[in-house]
Amino acid sequence: MIAAGLDIGGTKIECQVFDAAWTPIARQRCATPDTYPELVSAIADQIAWADAQSGTPLPVGIGAAGVFHPQTDLIIAANLAANNMPMPRDIHAAIGRPISYLNDADAFTMSEAVFGAGCAHRTVAAVILGTGLGGGVCIDKRLAGGPSGLAGEFGHIAAPAHVIANYDLPILPCGCGRDGCFESYLSGPGLQKIAQIIAGLDLTPTNIAQRRTGDMHRVWTAWCAIAAELIQTLTLTIDPDVIVLGGGLSQIDGLANELMHAAQTIQIGTFPHPPVVCAEGGDASGARGAAYAAWQAQTNE
Numbered sequence: 383m384i385a386a387g388l389d390i391g392g393t394k395i396e397c398q399v400f401d402a403a404w405t406p407i408a409r410q411r412c413a414t415p416d417t418y419p420e421l422v423s424a425i426a427d428q429i430a431w432a433d434a435q436s437g438t439p440l441p442v443g444i445g446a447a448g449v450f451h452p453q454t455d456l457i458i459a460a461n462l463a464a465n466n467m468p469m470p471r472d473i474h475a476a477i478g479r480p481i482s483y484l485n486d487a488d489a490f491t492m493s494e495a496v497f498g499a500g501c502a503h504r505t506v507a508a509v510i511l512g513t514g515l516g517g518g519v520c521i522d523k524r525l526a527g528g529p530s531g532l533a534g535e536f537g538h539i540a541a542p543a544h545v546i547a548n549y550d551l552p553i554l555p556c557g558c559g560r561d562g563c564f565e566s567y568l569s570g571p572g573l574q575k576i577a578q579i580i581a582g583l584d585l586t587p588t589n590i591a592q593r594r595t596g597d598m599h600r601v602w603t604a605w606c607a608i609a610a611e612l613i614q615t616l617t618l619t620i621d622p623d624v625i626v627l628g629g630g631l632s633q634i635d636g637l638a639n640e641l642m643h644a645a646q647t648i649q650i651g652t653f654p655h656p657p658v659v660c661a662e663g664g665d666a667s668g669a670r671g672a673a674y675a676a677w678q679a680q681t682n683e
């Protein structure tokens with residue numbers, strides 16, 4: 383056995399142990415506790431279980447919602463009992479060795495870049511369209527990041543005003559405290575909001591997608607036009623070889639092709655955008671990406 387990964391969500395913690403071929407050979411789930419001491423202790427128990435599977439302490443990676451603040455060691459995660467707590471440090475203290483701590487978007491990016499839809503490419507950008515808008519960048523199988531810990535937080539780049547104005551949309555407030563972020567429009571709740579504003583209807587993202595060639599056409603076109611601007615922004619900043627889509631909205635039939643087409647209509651001259659593809663990792667993604675990052679940190683691969 384080579385490494386263990388923990389995927390910590392708002393409702394469950396899943397621990398997976400991987401063999402040398404990166405196949406999960408054992409997995410265990412528990413509910414996510416809602417107090418901080420119980421959360422740390424549940425994570426320590428899972429790691430002890432993983433060590434027992436292999437008979438030796440494994441490199442451990444944790445992928446969890448929220449952002450790790452590198453200057454203060456605190457986790458900023460609204461939906462975990464660890465908000466504003468130094469969780470990586472406390473887990474280290476509880477198990478007696480350091481772990482690799484990634485946000486779930488970075489764990490997903492790593493998994494797709496190494497094992498999934500981005501594995502044949504050098505620079506992989508991931509965009510996760512769900513209740514929020516997460517992202518990450520992997521270059522040569524390594525996560526890109528720096529001193530702020532905010533690399534890949536594409537959701538909090540401002541959407542271009544001309545596109546918002548074209549569709550008579552308001553500048554929507556964002557959960558990060560700023561206004562007009564891509565996340566406010568492109569997340570599932572953002573798409574629902576656009577439907578409320580343009581069509582006056584309360585629909586789920588799935589309903590909106592189903593009706594996109596009918597009465598939701600303008601709503602859908604507005605959403606795709608904003609998404610195309612995000613693709614343009616990624617091309618202009620990191621010029622990825624591929625953009626991998628994840629999250630609930632990526633399940634919408636044909637979405638990757640539609641976004642690629644929308645992006646083509648705004649490309650600069652003949653300079654192309656990268657292909658947009660759907661993720662391949664499925665459920666295992668987060669834990670495997672975190673485990674790989676931990677293994678990489680320990681072996682300097």
Ligand SMILES: [Zn+2]
Nearest residue numbers: 538556558563
């Ligand atoms: Zn924001």
